[in-house]
Amino acid sequence: MNIEEKLSAVVKAAVSALYGIEADDKSVQLSATRKEFEGDLTLVVFPFLKASKKKPEETAQEIGDYLVANASEVEKFNVVKGFLNMVIKKGHWVSALNNILADDNFGKKTPTPESPLYMVEYSSPNTNKPLHLGHVRNNLLGSSLCRILEACGLRVVKTNIVNDRGIHICKSMLAWKLFGNGETPESSGKKGDHLVGDYYVKFDKEYRAQVKELMSQGQSEEDAKKNAPLMVEAQQMLKKWEDGDAEVRALWEKMNNWVYAGFDETYKRMGVSFDKIYYESQTYLDGKAKVNEGLEKGVFYRREDGSVWADLTKDGLDEKLLLRADGTSVYMTQDIGTAQQRFRDYDISRMIYVVGNEQNYHFQVLSILLDRLGFKWGKDLVHFSYGMVELPEGKMKSREGTVVDADDLMDKMVEDAKQMSLELGKLQDCSEAEVDEVARICGLGALKYFILKVDPRKNMMFDPKESIDFNGNTGPFIQYTHARICSVLRKAAEMGITLPNKLNEDLQISDTEGMLIQSLASYPDVVAQAGKEFSPALIANYIYDLVKQFNSFYHDFSILKEGNEDVRAFRLLLSKSVAKVVKSGMGLLGIEVPERM
RNA sequence: GGUCGGGUAGCUCAGCUGGAUAGAGCAACAGCCUUCUAAGCUGUGGGUCAAGGGUUCGAAUCCCUUCCCGAUCACCA
Numbered sequence: 219m220n221i222e223e224k225l226s227a228v229v230k231a232a233v234s235a236l237y238g239i240e241a242d243d244k245s246v247q248l249s250a251t252r253k254e255f256e257g258d259l260t261l262v263v264f265p266f267l268k269a270s271k272k273k274p275e276e277t278a279q280e281i282g283d284y285l286v287a288n289a290s291e292v293e294k295f296n297v298v299k300g301f302l303n304m305v306i307k308k309g310h311w312v313s314a315l316n317n318i319l320a321d322d323n324f325g326k327k328t329p330t331p332e333s334p335l336y337m338v339e340y341s342s343p344n345t346n347k348p349l350h351l352g353h354v355r356n357n358l359l360g361s362s363l364c365r366i367l368e369a370c371g372l373r374v375v376k377t378n379i380v381n382d383r384g385i386h387i388c389k390s391m392l393a394w395k396l397f398g399n400g401e402t403p404e405s406s407g408k409k410g411d412h413l414v415g416d417y418y419v420k421f422d423k424e425y426r427a428q429v430k431e432l433m434s435q436g437q438s439e440e441d442a443k444k445n446a447p448l449m450v451e452a453q454q455m456l457k458k459w460e461d462g463d464a465e466v467r468a469l470w471e472k473m474n475n476w477v478y479a480g481f482d483e484t485y486k487r488m489g490v491s492f493d494k495i496y497y498e499s500q501t502y503l504d505g506k507a508k509v510n511e512g513l514e515k516g517v518f519y520r521r522e523d524g525s526v527w528a529d530l531t532k533d534g535l536d537e538k539l540l541l542r543a544d545g546t547s548v549y550m551t552q553d554i555g556t557a558q559q560r561f562r563d564y565d566i567s568r569m570i571y572v573v574g575n576e577q578n579y580h581f582q583v584l585s586i587l588l589d590r591l592g593f594k595w596g597k598d599l600v601h602f603s604y605g606m607v608e609l610p611e612g613k614m615k616s617r618e619g620t621v622v623d624a625d626d627l628m629d630k631m632v633e634d635a636k637q638m639s640l641e642l643g644k645l646q647d648c649s650e651a652e653v654d655e656v657a658r659i660c661g662l663g664a665l666k667y668f669i670l671k672v673d674p675r676k677n678m679m680f681d682p683k684e685s686i687d688f689n690g691n692t693g694p695f696i697q698y699t700h701a702r703i704c705s706v707l708r709k710a711a712e713m714g715i716t717l718p719n720k721l722n723e724d725l726q727i728s729d730t731e732g733m734l735i736q737s738l739a740s741y742p743d744v745v746a747q748a749g750k751e752f753s754p755a756l757i758a759n760y761i762y763d764l765v766k767q768f769n770s771f772y773h774d775f776s777i778l779k780e781g782n783e784d785v786r787a788f789r790l791l792l793s794k795s796v797a798k799v800v801k802s803g804m805g806l807l808g809i810e811v812p813e814r815m
Numbered sequence: 816g817g818u819c820g821g822g823u824a825g826c827u828c829a830g831c832u833g834g835a836u837a838g839a840g841c842a843a844c845a846g847c848c849u850u851c852u853a854a855g856c857u858g859u860g861g862g863u864c865a866a867g868g869g870u871u872c873g874a875a876u877c878c879c880u881u882c883c884c885g886a887u888c889a890c891c892a
Contacts, residue, residue, distance in 0.1 A: 244832080247834075249834090252835065252836095254835085254836080255835080260834095260835090262834055262835090264834070264872065264873075267872080274872085298835070299835065300834080300835085300872085300873090301834080301835060342892095344892065381892060384891085384892070385891075385892095386891080386892075498892095523890095525890070534817095534818080535818085535888080536817095536888060539889085539890055541890090542890050543890075544890090546890090548889090548890070548891085548892085549891075549892050552892090574886095575819085575820070575886065575887090576886055576887070577886095577887085577892090578818095578819060578820085578886080578887070579818080579819085579886090579887050579888065580887090580892090582818095582819095603820090605820085605821090605885095605886095606885085606886080608885090612885095613885090613886095638854070639854090642852090642853090642854070644852065644854090660854085668827095671828075671829090672827090672828065672829095673828085673829085675820080675821095676820090676821075676828090677820090677821075677885075677886090678827085678828085679826090679827065679828095681826095681827090684826095684827095684841095687827095687840080687841065687854095688854055689840080689841080689854055689855090690839080690840035690841060690854095691827095691828080691829090691839060691840045691841090692840080692854085694854055695840090695854065695855085697854085698852080698854045698855075699854095699855085701852070701854095702851080702852055702855085705851075705852060706851050706852090709851065710851090755829090759828095759829060759830095759839095762829095762839080762840090763839090766839085769855060769856070770856070770857090772851080772855085772856085773847095773855070773856045773857085774856085776850080776851070777851055778851045779850075779851070793851095814852080815852085815854075
């Protein structure tokens with residue numbers, strides 16, 4: 219039980235004894251005291267004024283007296299208006315630090331075989347182009363969310379649905395066939411996903427030229443788009459694919475494999491992975507079957523042209539197409555099939571889709587459709603809807619070449635980190651491999667932190683012209699603090715200082731140190747909150763605050779030069795605990811921390 | 816037009832289950848390295864929390880109206 223919970227109980231006892239009311243959790247508002255006032259924890263007494271029928275100051279005074287008499291942790295208190303500021307005994311903070319030191323898994327819970335199973339879908343790329351910054355946000359949020367949920371004691375299956383079929387892939391295939399001259403990743407030295415993406419762009423370029431040409435011959439834009447030879451041929455290719463044409467299937471497999479090899483590299487570098495990957499080429503048939511089943515049961519209806527629809531007007535939505543007139547499936551159909559397979563494969567208690575907020579409507583519809591098809595978990599699916607990454611000129615658009623490529627961005631970040639490191643010259647006695655490793659950790663750390671510190675639900679801005687910072691509220695700032703602590707601990711070891719496992723609670727510590735421990739002690743609550751709200755940003759902002767606080771302490775207090783050995787040992791263990799929490803929290807964000815930089 | 820988001824310092828973002836004088840970083844300016852890593856620390860300036868109304872002892876936070884921005888309502892995924 220932490221100090222807030224303990225004191226909360228005593229406050230309830232206090233108002234019960236003093237004013238004869240049973241206070242609920244909501245009315246007991248305890249929070250960290252603002253730094254301009256004396257104290258560690260503050261109780262807001264306004265909610266009790268009705269019962270006390272006394273002035274705020276008087277009420278606070280009475281509750282304060284009760285707390286000092288009945289809560290051993292409370293040393294004294296002061297009252298400012300309706301705020302009761304409690305000073306907690308220093309011994310309590312030392313004891314709290316002892317608890318943190320003793321717990322190797324501090325802040326995290328361990329899932330058991332009985333824990334609920336959460337399946338988290340994220341990444342979900344198309345196989346016609348490389349990953350860009352938008353995918354990066356998705357991947358980082360998804361993988362971090364999985365780590366956080368596990369730290370909250372849940373079992374997690376990380377999954378990915380690869381959209382490996384459809385007209386967009388056929389476009390790349392066709393362009394490669396027509397203009398590729400047999401180019402391969404080996405022959406060109408290009409990463410497979412980039413190579414395939416190049417042909418997707420090539421298709422679009424040639425296609426637009428054809429549309430323009432047809433329009434100059436007098437066709438309407440709509441007709442021209444439909445009749446352009448390239449589009450006609452791509453559609454024929456899609457049809458051949460569905461019919462199982464051997465040649466088309468072979469090309470499809472070849473090019474998809476190029477893409478997968480490229481994705482694997484990018485995923486590995488980002489530090490994301492999956493327990494189970496689904497492919498739409500293997501789920502869309504199940505989806506079609508399920509839709510046809512729904513059609514027979516009268517859940518859906520067929521129009522004159524043969525297409526199949528769901529009527530959602532009773533739910534306040536529109537009508538939704540599920541099968542085209544030619545019987546081919548759409549996105550929604552595939553998602554139904556995928557969902558079915560997943561629940562067949564795993565005993566899922568909750569399904570979470572990490573997908574951008576542009577698809578809010580899609581998931582609203584999916585939830586209803588699954589429910590109507592008789593899947594009892596349909597209603598409870600969670601769409602973890604995150605905001606878009608915007609550029610100064612607006613949304614990223616593949617065709618307009620305004621995308622920020624994931625691989626390029628990571629390269630740039632690592633390069634910048636190396637440059638910075640060389641300029642500062644702190645790693646002069648390291649091998650080149652070590653220098654590169656630090657640059658990798660810091661560069662990726664800067665990128666990941668930059669993205670994860672923002673509230674997932676909000677759109678965020680990225681300006682490619684301005685490089686991501688390494689100072690201030692950034693990943694490297696936090697990593698730097700960790701490296702410094704490691705450095706101090708290394709020096710302590712060199713000096714032959716041995717650290718006790720447990721500190722004497724009579725030790726006199728400063729307010730600064732007490733407050734630092736108070737921050738450390740709140741880490742488990744932050745992790746729980748992040749899991750509840752699906753927000754890695756809460757962890758990022760917490761670590762930043764913690765680190766800022768530590769840096770201030772580090773500046774104002776000596777550690778190794780402290781004359782009193784007990785105090786020196788305390789400060790070393792305090793620093794060590796900060797490093798431990800920083801490493802743990804950054805770990806939940808998928809960010810590594812270096813031991814020197 | 817319907818639905819759903821969002822608008823906080825010059826810029827990027829916290830704060831939003833109502834609590835004290837709205838916070839950080841970047842940018843600007845001024846200090847701090849013979850002392851544990853200056854990717855750091857300290858300070859200054861910078862705000863009509865989009866606007867108006869309401870609820871409340873108390874509103875950036877909750878409710879209503881208006882304005883602005885975005886997403887979506889595809890036989891794309």
